[in-house]
Amino acid sequence: MSATLRIGIPLLALSLAACATAPPPVTDFATRQAVLEEALGEIGRPYRYGGGDADGFDCSGLVHYVFEQAGVELPRTAAEQRRAGRAIDFRDAAPGDLVFYRFGNTLHATIYVGDDRVVHAPASGQTVTVTRVDNDYWRERLVSVVRVLN
Numbered sequence: 001m002s003a004t005l006r007i008g009i010p011l012l013a014l015s016l017a018a019c020a021t022a023p024p025p026v027t028d029f030a031t032r033q034a035v036l037e038e039a040l041g042e043i044g045r046p047y048r049y050g051g052g053d054a055d056g057f058d059c060s061g062l063v064h065y066v067f068e069q070a071g072v073e074l075p076r077t078a079a080e081q082r083r084a085g086r087a088i089d090f091r092d093a094a095p096g097d098l099v100f101y102r103f104g105n106t107l108h109a110t111i112y113v114g115d116d117r118v119v120h121a122p123a124s125g126q127t128v129t130v131t132r133v134d135n136d137y138w139r140e141r142l143v144s145v146v147r148v149l150n
Contacts, residue, residue: 043129096111
């Protein structure tokens with residue numbers, strides 16, 4: 001076996017192994033569309049503390065479920081979801097980005113749908129809904145916007 005083959009084959013194997021273990025980036029328009037369709041399809045579902053299925057959702061349960069249905073794995077809690085992507089400015093938010101708000105000690109996860117609107121599971125006694133966030137109430141509570149889809 002030539003020296004080139006003895007060196008080249010292991011390097012090729014290492015390259016292929018690295019590619020096989022790295023998760024592919026989520027970049028396509030179809031994935032963002034699937035997230036939006038699934039999120040909007042959950043409107044009207046009841047809020048349920050700790051809920052993460054069609055029986056009811058809390059805020060991070062809704063985010064987790066919606067992304068899972070679109071084929072994207074995200075952590076379950078709002079704090080973990082916030083760390084799952086890269087922070088961006090709200091002005092750069094695109095449909096499918098995550099927007100986080102703070103209410104007291106509670107971090108609230110929402111999914112941006114565009115036009116200063118988010119879909120979210122607000123609180124006990126309410127249902128999944130779309131809410132405008134272009135007002136002082138929401139601006140004062142904004143913590144971060146996170147992009148998990150490229």
